Amino acid sequence: MALLCNKIAAVPKDFIIEQLQQRFVHHPHITREELLGFYRSFEPDLKDSTFAWRIHSLKAKNLLKPIRRGVYIFSAKPQFHPQVEPKLRAIARKLNKQFPVARHCVWSTRWLSEWMIHQPDRFLLLVEVEAVATESVFYFLKDEKYKNVYLNPDENTLERYINEERESIIVKPLITKAPLEKEEKVATPSLEKILVDIFVDRKLFSVCQGSELVQIFNTLDRMYALNITRMTAYAKRRGKMQELIDFMTKNTHVSAIPSK
Numbered sequence: 001m002a003l004l005c006n007k008i009a010a011v012p013k014d015f016i017i018e019q020l021q022q023r024f025v026h027h028p029h030i031t032r033e034e035l036l037g038f039y040r041s042f043e044p045d046l047k048d049s050t051f052a053w054r055i056h057s058l059k060a061k062n063l064l065k066p067i068r069r070g071v072y073i074f075s076a077k078p079q080f081h082p083q084v085e086p087k088l089r090a091i092a093r094k095l096n097k098q099f100p101v102a103r104h105c106v107w108s109t110r111w112l113s114e115w116m117i118h119q120p121d122r123f124l125l126l127v128e129v130e131a132v133a134t135e136s137v138f139y140f141l142k143d144e145k146y147k148n149v150y151l152n153p154d155e156n157t158l159e160r161y162i163n164e165e166r167e168s169i170i171v172k173p174l175i176t177k178a179p180l181e182k183e184e185k186v187a188t189p190s191l192e193k194i195l196v197d198i199f200v201d202r203k204l205f206s207v208c209q210g211s212e213l214v215q216i217f218n219t220l221d222r223m224y225a226l227n228i229t230r231m232t233a234y235a236k237r238r239g240k241m242q243e244l245i246d247f248m249t250k251n252t253h254v255s256a257i258p259s260k
Contacts (some may be wrong), residue, residue: 016039016042017058019038020058020063020074021063021074023038024038024074027073027074028073029067029072029073030064030071030072030074031071031072032055032071032072035051035054035055035072036051039051039054055072065225065226065227066227066229067226067227067228067229068228068229069229073225077223077224077225078223078224079224080191080220080223080224081183082107082111082183082188083111084106084183084184084186085108085110087125088106088107088108088125088186091125091127091141091146091169092106092185092186092187093186094140094144095127095129095137098140099129099133099136099137099140102129102130102132102133102137103129103130103180103187104128104129104130104133104137104174105126105128105174105178105180105187105188105189106125106126106127106128106186106187106188107125107189107194108123108124108125108126109123109124109205109207109208110123111194112194112198112208112216115215115216115219115220116207116208116212116215117211117212117215118212120207121166122163122165122166122167122207123166123167123168124162124167124168124170124204124205125167125168125169125170126170126172127141127169127170127172128171128172128173128174128178128189129171129173129174130173130174131173131174134151134152134171134172134173135151137171138151138171141171147169148162148165148167148168148169149168149169149171150168150169150170150171151171151172152170152171152173153170153204155203158203158206163206170204175238177234177237178234179192179230179234180193191220191224191226192227192231192234193234195216195217195226195231196231196234196235196238196240196244198213198216199213199235199240199243199244199247200235200238200240214251214252217248217251217252217254218252218253218254221252221253221254222253228254231244232244232245
């Protein structure tokens with residue numbers, strides 16, 4: 001029996017992953033219990049600690065995506081890697097040098113264009129930074145001779161000035177514990193953060209509302225594996241978790257949305 005178990009445990013990892021793909025790739029989601037049952041069909045004596053490492057390994061390879069506690073999707077969908085334009089990269093480099101301890105991120109609404117029905121002709125460059133540093137960053141960018149820089153603009157400023165300009169730089173507070181990524185030393189928001197922000201900040205992202213918002217959510221869900229737990233946790237920090245869940249449930253095809 002020991003010899004048989006050793007042979008089972010010695011099954012090549014690539015074969016296991018191939019079997020895992022065949023078993024679960026078309027499932028809308030996978031529970032931890034289903035994964036444990038699958039692995040124990042090959043390794044009957046698999047320990048919980050070893051199983052936890054199996055899950056960690058799959059997540060590290062971007063084959064398994066957590067969507068909520070104990071629930072995953074098995075996906076070969078690629079990770080989103082935005083094209084950080086030179087102007088944004090230059091801003092990020094200057095912020096890293098001038099404000100090395102201030103958590104921040106940069107992104108552009110140009111990234112949203114490929115996911116929209118109608119192509120906008122006006123764009124925002126978002127510079128999000130810890131609240132205590134927003135004013136300092138705003139004046140720093142002005143001193144660096146950047147044009148059309150605004151500090152956390154109100155609705156009146158958006159309508160009278162920003163919506164009329166081809167491109168504007170918006171400096172705004174970065175929500176604490178906001179989910180960020182790194183693109184070649186440039187801090188950028190995760191897709192989950194972007195989706196929550198365009199849902200919550202409707203005046204700022206006015207061109208992304210209505211049918212465009214639904215289109216963006218559906219397209220990103222189809223193209224990339226979204227972490228719904230991460231998304232709803234961030235929405236909760238913004239005080240809009242249930243509203244976001246209601247919107248996704250009623251209007252989109254986003255899968256594995258938490259129930260009320």
